[in-house]
Amino acid sequence: MNKKLIALRDGFLRPGKSFIEGDIFVKLSALFMGAGYFRRKQFIKGLLITIFQLVVIFFAYTVAVPYLSKITTLGTVQRESVFNFETMKNEENDYDHSFKILLYGIICIVILTAAVIIYFTNLVRVRNLQLLAEKGKHINNIIEDIRAYKNDKFHMTLLFFPILGILLFTIIPLLVMISVAFTNYDQNHMPPTSLFTWVGVENFKNMFTNSVTISFGYAFKKVLGWTLVWAFFATFTNYIGGILLAMFINNRKTKFQKVWRMLFVVAIAVPQFVSLLLVRNFFADTGIVNTICSNIGLTHILQNIGLVSENITYIPFLTNPGWAKFMIILINMWVGIPYLMLIATGVLMNIPMDIRESARIDGANGFQEFTRITMPYMLFVTGPFLVTQFVGNINNFNVVYLLTQDVYVTLDQALANSRAKEIDLLISWLFRLTNEYYNYKMASVIGIMVFIICAIFTLIAFNSMIRGNKEENFQV
Amino acid sequence: MKKTIKSIIRHLILSVLAIVWLIPIIWLFCTSFSAYPGINISKFFPEKWTLQNYRLLLFDTDTVAQFPNWFMNTLMIAVFTCIISSMFVLMVSYAISCMRFKMRKPFMNIAILLNLFPGFLAMIAVYFILKSLNMTNTRIGLILVYSGSSGLGYLVAKGFFDTISKSLREAASIEGASQLQIFTKIVLPISKPIIVYTVISAFLVPWMDFIFARIILNSGISSEQTVAIGLYRMLDKTLINSYFARFCAGGVIVSIPISVLFMFMQKFYVEGITGGSVKG
Structure with missing residues (x-):
């Protein structure tokens, strides 16, 4: 097996290995991500990662679940105007917006993927802390940790915002548009007035079809x-x-x-x-070059040799x-x-x-x-x-x-x-x-x-x- | 004798080529002084010369032509785009060129891959993202569009940083400088050419682009537009006969600063493209 594959496999196996080999606090970290840090007296880090965990869980329940549950259908409730007798006005129902479901669904998937990656690398990090502590080596305090971002981890500082920009303005939009290729999003299915849904590879088939209706x-x-x-x-x-x-x-x-x-x-x-x-x-057809060409007789010559049709008096540049x-x-x-x-x-x-x-x-x-x-x-x-x-x-x-x-x-x-x-x-x-x-x-x-x-x-x-x-x- | 004739022919050919290349520019310049507002299709040079078009464009705005507003909009967008993208480009290229880390190669491969997708494809979704944030038809929205993914255009600057000797950075590191200090106090001060190139090319983007601007600024309110879309709209079939000369005047006005910057930048452009590949 080549080196890259081995490295990749080890990368995937490492969190599991860390979990199995780690002490009770590493194992606890699988449930409370901050546990391992608190054990090593890295209280601020532990607090931050706990807050992060809570935010992700809150986000998953309030935002991700509602959108992701609809992503298989891209919405089922069409927009309608209903007359409300109490307010005596037309009111809109609680309709589904297919594009928003797709867009936010994909954003949720990206965020949750990132959270999962952080979760697993966290296990490895906590296990490394344990190893350092057991060997009696120095464990960084929070100030030293921050200082590392000016030094050994400086590339992370440099790349954080540019990569965030690329993610938001290139990668997520591209994922959305690639998904659109598998839906029927067109002029007849325009949110918010109507819904669109998944159609599989039909559009790709149409792209290579030549029939009476499809050209x-x-x-x-x-x-x-x-x-x-x-x-x-x-x-x-x-x-x-x-x-x-x-x-x-x-x-x-x-x-x-x-x-x-x-x-x-x-x-x-x-x-x-x-x-x-x-x-x-x-x-242009009535532009200055055509005026000059017809004045010097070029248009006529081109007509004679068949490069310009006889029916028009200009060169159709x-x-x-x-x-x-x-x-x-x-x-x-x-x-x-x-x-x-x-x-x-x-x-x-x-x-x-x-x-x-x-x-x-x-x-x-x-x-x-x-x-x-x-x-x-x-x-x-x-x-x-x-x-x-x-x-x-x-x-x-x-x-x-x-x-x-x-x-x-x-x-x-x-x-x-x-x-x-x-x-x-x-x-x-x-x-x-x-x-x-x-x-x-x-x-x-x-x-x-x-x-x-x-x-x-x-x-x-x-x-x-x-x-x-x-x-x-x-x-x- | 034979030599002089050859030399004359050589320079004659060059003159003819230069004239071919300059005809549209000369036409632009002349028409901008034409007293006739539409296109003169029978004569190359205007029949009557006037400064009217410039006066109308700069001081007498109407519902279609809001040139001073366009200019200020574009200038503002360009300044902020320039600041953000230059920072992004320099940061990414320095990290990729001078630092070694696990995600370096994957990042470069992903960047190549992403650059193969047509830009507009993403733009449609970006439009909806901005719309859900209420940022379409704002300058901030357009600034984000221009500078958001600018980190992907790191190649030319990386080529430059590759030429800076490694020992310089290592020496600084031994002296106790942090990576941050090496970047800001040692590498950046000796990278003036590439900084100038990056800054100017980022600054020029909003002046040249009419596609992304048209998608993001789609309200149709003239005073909110940029120079490029404003001038583009003047050539609408319904407007061209009363605005063509003014379009030319606008073209001349924006072309002058852009040309100056472009001339200044071009030598760095060549160094960037050829320099990077020689080193492989």
């Missing part, structure tokens, strides 16, 4: 396909473009290098919601599926290349000079130097970054949303039925489903799919990178 299967395939194509092109066009631009600017023959770099950075320093909304109007996809990738290059240029500049400056010089002495020309030295070095240094970029692009919402929201209308009825558009990424589809159509159940399914896809790519990439680790090649 999610069709839409999912299309959107997923475009998401992957987009992520691929967005990552690599920017990567290669950025490196080329950086090399061009950093070349010894280029004058005023800093000024050139500045000019490109200005473009990305403007917030995206300003620059991209502007570009969207720039390329952001309104035709093909054109829009092309433009989105193109405009994303405008957004992304300066970033990559900056990063590539930093990396290029770090290439060990002697590697380059020895290559030149061996007679390598510029192209060989690029393919044999510059690129491998770039890939080595920016490899992990490239993976995060790819995953980031799968979740890159801004470009697609800002360029096409309110502008792009899909003509594909099957896509429209499942609220998708040709140019949608999974993430923008998810956003529209929740924000405009309140279809939380399908949005959660898509969210889980996005997670699975990102996880697969990350795993593959990191695995192959570790296997092909060429660290020593570049270490001088």
Whole structure:
């Protein structure tokens, strides 16, 4: 058995072992968590842990039990207005709010899990105290215990609030939304007016079904396909473009290098919601680019070679599926290349000079130097970054949303039925489903799919990178 | 002779590229001075120049455009977000980089896992949590949303702390300094670059984000919004023809401070991303 598993098993067995081997006060601690501390004269600690125990028990009875007892059904009492003859007013009954039951239920589970962990580690701690006392070693008083949080346990002090934040604002919300994927929470089941309940894996089945009434299967395939194509092109066009631009600017023959770099950075320093909304109007059907194109006759030429339909008098930059996809990738290059240029500049400056010089002495020309030295070095240094970029692009919402929201209308009825558009990424589809159509159940399914896809790519990439680790090649 | 021609071509190509990159910015700047309030679709440069848009935006607010309010809201949110997230990021990255404890590796793995989930997915539930605490449509709610899980973005700063030599900390420890003192009196003072980077990037978030802000501040009351959603709404189909020039003026006003901060930050950005990975 491997080491990690043994460590894990021992971790689970330790509280039990402590209980069995411990003296009567350790055993008592299983009932009154403070008992062991009182025995060792750690009165404040004992008092605190007793208060903690009482609070948890009180919490469990008043909050956790009521919510957790309903979590299997997510509520049964629908909201109704009842006319009360005494007050002569409509009054609402004591209804169940499915989402609150789910949310608070999960919060309760998290809190109770934490309490159970504290309960078991408490046993181990009390047993350790006993061992210390038996060996006649010094037992910390409360001030020494607190001081430890500035020293040996300083990481706990540092991590406490950040982890609490992550728990509250990421982990619990994610658990809730993952659960929603297994319910029928949508526009027809919106609390507080109506209830929703568990439906098992039905939503996942629907996501891959293509029938007369459900077109999610069709839409999912299309959107997923475009998401992957987009992520691929967005990552690599920017990567290669950025490196080329950086090399061009950093070349010894280029004058005023800093000024050139500045000019490109200005473009990305403007917030995206300003620059991209502007570009969207720039390329609108009745926008200025179209005016110019039709003035110089470009629209006509494109019509003649069949790239623009004869029925329209403008180039549908952001309104035709093909054109829009092309433009989105193109405009994303405008957004992304300066970033990559900056990063590539930093990396290029770090290439060990002697590697380059020895290559030149061996007679390598510029192209060989690029393919044999510059690129491998770039890939080595920016490899992990490239993976995060790819995953980031799968979740890159801004470009697609800002360029096409309110502008792009899909003509594909099957896509429209499942609220998708040709140019949608999974993430923008998810956003529209929740924000405009309140279809939380399908949005959660898509969210889980996005997670699975990102996880697969990350795993593959990191695995192959570790296997092909060429660290020593570049270490001088 | 051949060299000069080559050099001219090289700089010509760069100029063309630079112009392509700057056209939208130039258009933004010019249109912000246009006397015509909507989009001029026939000419690139405005026909009549005026300062009217800036005057309207800054001193003459209406039900749609409340720019001074937006600016103050965003500034306040940004300052508090910046303080909380910077502290969280520096604390987490220092703990992960410089201290060794049992939960270190598990924490890093969980962080990678959590970062693979799309951000909005959690946002829907966060919205309901804030709603049950009556904190939607408040600045505090939005500050919590921006800074709550900021600890997950510790990687760049960790890369920096990894470069600080271990012997420095060990020496301090032998001299009798506590871990707290080592962190605040020894490591932080020599970590100015990464502190600047962390602070600026946290400060910029509320200025750039329009998605989380739109979900949390959904009352539709203009004076409560942030710059990003306020300006975004100006481009509604019904409003664009009377507000486009003012949108551009607003864009210019927010872009200037952001660009300055961004320029200042970019060199740390590069160091952070490349530095961390070289050391592996």
